[in-house]
Amino acid sequence: MDVLFIEDDTIETMKLQRTVSKLQLKHNIIEAKNGEQALDILKSSSKLPDIILLDLNMPRMSGIEFLEIIKADPKYKYLPTIILTTSENRADLLECYRIGVAGYVIKPLKYEDYETKLKTVFEYWQTNELVKA
Numbered sequence: 565m566d567v568l569f570i571e572d573d574t575i576e577t578m579k580l581q582r583t584v585s586k587l588q589l590k591h592n593i594i595e596a597k598n599g600e601q602a603l604d605i606l607k608s609s610s611k612l613p614d615i616i617l618l619d620l621n622m623p624r625m626s627g628i629e630f631l632e633i634i635k636a637d638p639k640y641k642y643l644p645t646i647i648l649t650t651s652e653n654r655a656d657l658l659e660c661y662r663i664g665v666a667g668y669v670i671k672p673l674k675y676e677d678y679e680t681k682l683k684t685v686f687e688y689w690q691t692n693e694l695v696k697a
């Protein structure tokens with residue numbers, strides 16, 4: 565799958581890359597540091613990603629702002645977007661589901677737990693029929 569991974573924290577990005585390579589997953593991870601950069605990537609690439617993994621707390625454009633923009637755009641609104649966050653804030657969770665997310669995953673602190681959880685996320689989405697652009 566082509567996975568657009570939107571995350572401002574370099575450590576988190578390394579953690580995801582490490583998980584993908586350790587599990588020998590063949591996914592193509594496209595990195596964006598915030599919502600603004602992610603929008604630029606979406607607009608400039610000829611092919612849309614299969615899924616989006618989205619952090620919430622980011623500078624310049626937060627995950628929720630990014631989500632509102634893509635869900636209001638007929639070109640991007642069907643892209644399955646999964647929140648990947650440390651925020652256990654119920655208001656955030658409700659707001660994300662209201663706007664339209666395909667999932668809301670809380671990042672475990674322990675690396676082993678993170679790996680297990682991400683493995684499940686990737687396997688689940690690989691099982692799905694995805695909208696090919």
Ligand SMILES: [Mg+2]
Pocket residue numbers: 571572573619620621622
């Ligand atoms: Mg962040």
